Structure formats: C-alpha cells, structure tokens
Amino acid sequence: MPDRDNYLRAHNTRHQFHPMIHPMISADAPPQIITGSEGCYVTDIDGNRLVDGLGGLWNVNVGHNRAEVKQAIVEQMDRISYYSSFAGTATPPSIELSAKICEMAAEEEITKVMFSANGSDAVETALKLARQYWQLEGKPTRTKFLSLKQGYHGVHFGGLSVNGAPYYRNAYEPLLGGCFQVDSPWTYRNPYSEDPEELADAVITQIDRLIQAQGPETVAAFIAEPVQGAGGVIVPPESFWPKLREVLDRYEVLLIADEVVTGFGRSGALFGARGWGVKPDMMCFAKGISSGYVPLGATALNKRVADAWYRGFSPEGIIMHGYTSTGHPVGCAAALACLDIVEREDLPGNAAKMGKRLLDGLTPLAESCSIIGEVRGKGLMVGLDFVSDKKSRTPMDPGKGIVERIASFAREEGAIVRPAGSVIILSPPLVIEEPEIDIIVEALTRACARYD
Numbered sequence: 178m179p180d181r182d183n184y185l186r187a188h189n190t191r192h193q194f195h196p197m198i199h200p201m202i203s204a205d206a207p208p209q210i211i212t213g214s215e216g217c218y219v220t221d222i223d224g225n226r227l228v229d230g231l232g233g234l235w236n237v238n239v240g241h242n243r244a245e246v247k248q249a250i251v252e253q254m255d256r257i258s259y260y261s262s263f264a265g266t267a268t269p270p271s272i273e274l275s276a277k278i279c280e281m282a283a284e285e286e287i288t289k290v291m292f293s294a295n296g297s298d299a300v301e302t303a304l305k306l307a308r309q310y311w312q313l314e315g316k317p318t319r320t321k322f323l324s325l326k327q328g329y330h331g332v333h334f335g336g337l338s339v340n341g342a343p344y345y346r347n348a349y350e351p352l353l354g355g356c357f358q359v360d361s362p363w364t365y366r367n368p369y370s371e372d373p374e375e376l377a378d379a380v381i382t383q384i385d386r387l388i389q390a391q392g393p394e395t396v397a398a399f400i401a402e403p404v405q406g407a408g409g410v411i412v413p414p415e416s417f418w419p420k421l422r423e424v425l426d427r428y429e430v431l432l433i434a435d436e437v438v439t440g441f442g443r444s445g446a447l448f449g450a451r452g453w454g455v456k457p458d459m460m461c462f463a464k465g466i467s468s469g470y471v472p473l474g475a476t477a478l479n480k481r482v483a484d485a486w487y488r489g490f491s492p493e494g495i496i497m498h499g500y501t502s503t504g505h506p507v508g509c510a511a512a513l514a515c516l517d518i519v520e521r522e523d524l525p526g527n528a529a530k531m532g533k534r535l536l537d538g539l540t541p542l543a544e545s546c547s548i549i550g551e552v553r554g555k556g557l558m559v560g561l562d563f564v565s566d567k568k569s570r571t572p573m574d575p576g577k578g579i580v581e582r583i584a585s586f587a588r589e590e591g592a593i594v595r596p597a598g599s600v601i602i603l604s605p606p607l608v609i610e611e612p613e614i615d616i617i618v619e620a621l622t623r624a625c626a627r628y629d
C-alpha cells in the first residue's frame with residue numbers, strides 16, 4: 178500500500194510526541210516505522226527484515242506473533258473483553274493469573290498480587306503499598322525510600338523520585354521528598370574499588386550509614402533492579418544482593434525488587450532476585466509478564482507484607498489505589514499464555530545459554546574497537562559501554578551522536594540495537610537461538626569496524 182506508507186512517513190512525527198527524545202530531533206531523524214514481526218525478527222516500512230536485538234523494549238520475551246498467545250487473547254475477547262477488578266468484581270483470568278504468579282514465586286513466599294497496566298504503575302503501587310504497610314504496622318513515620326544511582330523505575334512521580342539519574346528527573350521537579358540514592362555497585366565505574374567484593378561492601382556501608390543518618394524509624398523501603406537495565410546494564414557483584422538483604426533486615430527496611438525487566442527469565446533465572454539467592458518483600462513486574470502482547474503490570478507482596486492487611490478490618494487498611502485497567506482480562510489472559518511458554522520452553526535457561534553466547538561473541542570488541550571500554554551482561558541483558566578514552570573510562574559524550582551512528586550501522590547490517598546514552602543495550606527475545614545471536618554479534622562487529 179504505497180499511499181498509506183507515504184502517509185505514515187509524512188505523518189510519523191507530525192502529531193505524536195515520542196518518549197525520551199526531543200520532538201525536533203525526532204522530526205530530523207524520524208522513528209523507524211515497524212510494520213511486522215515474527216519470532217525474533219521485525220520488518221520495517223522499507224521491507225527490511227531485522228533481528229530484534231531489543232525484544233521490543235526488553236519485553237517481547239516469548240517472541241513476536243505467537244499463535245498460542247494470540248489465540249488466548251481472541252478467546253478471552255470472545256468471552257469478555259473488559260470488566261474491572263475494582264472493589265466488587267473480578268474476571269477469571271485475573272484470578273488465575275494471581276494464583277499463577279504466587280505459584281511461580283512460592284519460593285519468595287509471594288502470597289498477593291495487585292495488577293496494573295505497566296511497569297511504572299507496578300512501581301507506584303509498590304511504593305504506595307509500602308507506605309500503607311508501615312501505617313498498618315503502627316509505624317507511620319516510615320515513609321522514606323532509598324534506591325541506587327543509575328536505577329530506572331519508570332516515569333510516574335513516585336518512580337521518578339527514586340530514579341537514580343538526574344537527566345530523567347530534572348524537567349519534572351519537584352518530586353517526592355524523602356527519597357535518597359546511594360552509589361550503584363558498578364564494577365566498571367566507581368570511586369571505591371576494582372575488586373567486586375570490596376565494592377559491594379563499600380556500597381552496603383553507604384546504605385547502612387544512610388539508614389542510620391536518616392533514622393531507621395523513618396525509612397520505608399529500598400527499591401532496586403536485580404540487574405540495572407536502562408542505567409546501562411549494570412551487573413552487581415555476586416554478594417551485593419545478599420548483603421543488601423542483610424543490612425535492610427537489620428533495620429527492618431522493606432526490599433522492593435523492581436523486576437520489570439528481570440522478571441520471568443531475562444537475567445537467566447526465573448526472577449532476577451532469585452538469581453542472587455535473595456527473597457524480596459515486594460516484586461514489580463511488567464514487560465515479560467505479557468511479552469508486550471497486551472500491556473500489563475503486577476506488584477507482588479510476600480506474606481510478611483500482605484499479612485498486615487489481615488490483622489482485622491480498619492479504615493487504614495482500605496486500598497485506596499488501583500486503575501481502571503487493574504486485572505484487565507485480556508492482559509491477564511495474554512500473560513497466562515506467555516507464562517506457560519516461559520515454563521514450558523524453559524526461557525530462563527535459554528536466556529542464560531544464549532546470553533553467554535552473546536556476551537562471548539561481543540566481548541572481543543572491548544579489545545578490538547577503539548571506543549568500547551567494556552562489554553558486560555547477565556542472561557539476555559547485554560551492554561556495550563562506549564568511552565572517549567579507554568584508560569580513564571570516560572563515557573562517550575552522547576551529544577556526539579557516535580553511539581547512535583553505530584546503532585544505525587548495526588541496523589543496516591541486520592539487527593536492531595538500542596543506543597541509550599553512552600551504552601548500546603541488547604535484550605532480544607528469550608526464545609532466540611544461535612543463528613540470530615550470531616547475526617547480532619556480526620552486525621555489531623561490522624558496525625564497529627565501519628566506525629574504526
């Protein structure tokens with residue numbers, strides 16, 4: 178349909194504000210129009226077939242266009258396309274999905290789930306329920322939130338307030354008071370130590386001191402991603418999460434794992450926190466829960482937290498929070514079909530295996546490419562860190578457009594990859610196999626050679 182394609186090209190940025198980009202820049206280099214998808218591939222408006230190195234936006238974990246997910250969606254649409262899970266009603270898929278998540282996260286003692294429409298909602302829900310939990314516990318002064326620099330927790334005011342990078346926050350201040358960030362346990366760039374364990378200890382000490390300085394009786398929760406994603410794919414030292422759990426337990430501070438990216442397999446374990454051997458108090462899910470087929474978010478509570486609502490009826494226990502889309506039947510039906518695939522096809526196992534192949538394939542670039550300082554990752558989360566100087570590890574200035582240029586070379590070579598600041602991020606579908614991993618590796622290797 179050439180007429181429609183021309184219309185789409187002409188109107189690409191005419192009426193649409195795109196996230197995370199200046200509207201004037203997007204008019205100069207308009208967003209690529211994706212028109213089709215299948216498995217690990219997408220097709221753009223010019224007919225190019227590309228490996229989806231991003232898995233949509235870290236979310237199409239089961240791959241594109243899966244018949245069983247589409248069938249579940251259509252069958253649910255035929256039964257009931259919408260009814261709310263507000264106060265007095267529920268639909269079957271929301272009941273089944275809440276039970277399924279509790280079953281999958283039984284090891285974490287998750288007993289309750291509250292649904293929403295995306296990751297930002299899931300984080301907002303967690304922050305609000307954490308505050309309400311402390312009110313129900315008779316400790317209403319516990320209102321503050323701690324988090325990590327480089328952390329990303331979505332775009333709502335609460336999530337933005339715990340976000341660890343000022344460039345996301347600056348345009349929207351003032352944000353929530355009482356939110357504090359500590360250094361990220363980032364082995365490649367930190368002022369403490371090259372040794373991962375010394376680094377973990379240094380950050381834990383910082384957290385300990387911060388809690389003491391604020392007063393433990395004022396701190397509600399610590400929120401963190403098990404592997405920091407949007408901040409540049411930062412994999413913490415092995416001992417960091419267990420030590421984090423310990424220090425928070427010492428002061429009875431809740432641990433919220435933001436598993437929006439890592440949940441349901443991406444980091445090579447069913448949950449990112451489980452990969453570190455840690456049981457959080459609350460977990461935020463979105464993205465991979467429904468693989469992007471229908472937007473869905475979920476906030477899961479362990480027994481310790483959930484039980485606070487069951488000590489007897491009180492007006493303080495009424496959950497004055499929720500969305501029209503909470504428990505959306507079509508989203509929940511899609512998620513049930515996706516989680517079935519996650520289990521049946523062992524996607525966490527495949528993420529671990531294919532992630533290793535991806536990392537091994539790209540690691541030589543840190544030696545051979547003059548502007549790549551480090552290649553790092555866990556499971557199917559991989560980042561290439563671009564530097565202007567390898568010795569000082571100075572991040573490449575995103576304003577120079579070099580990382581974008583390499584990403585667009587990679588696209589010309591057959592793979593979509595994501596430039597994010599000075600890092601190229603890879604997060605392909607968890608169903609990916611060797612040939613597509615190799616296409617991504619070759620596309621990026623050729624793209625870097627073209628630059629060098």
Ligand code: PLP
Pocket residue numbers: 295296297298300329330331332402406407435436437438463464
């Ligand atoms: N939390 C994390 C860790 C994320 O990576 C994201 C999005 O990338 C969010 C929350 C927000 O999710 P959404 O964009 O669905 O609102």
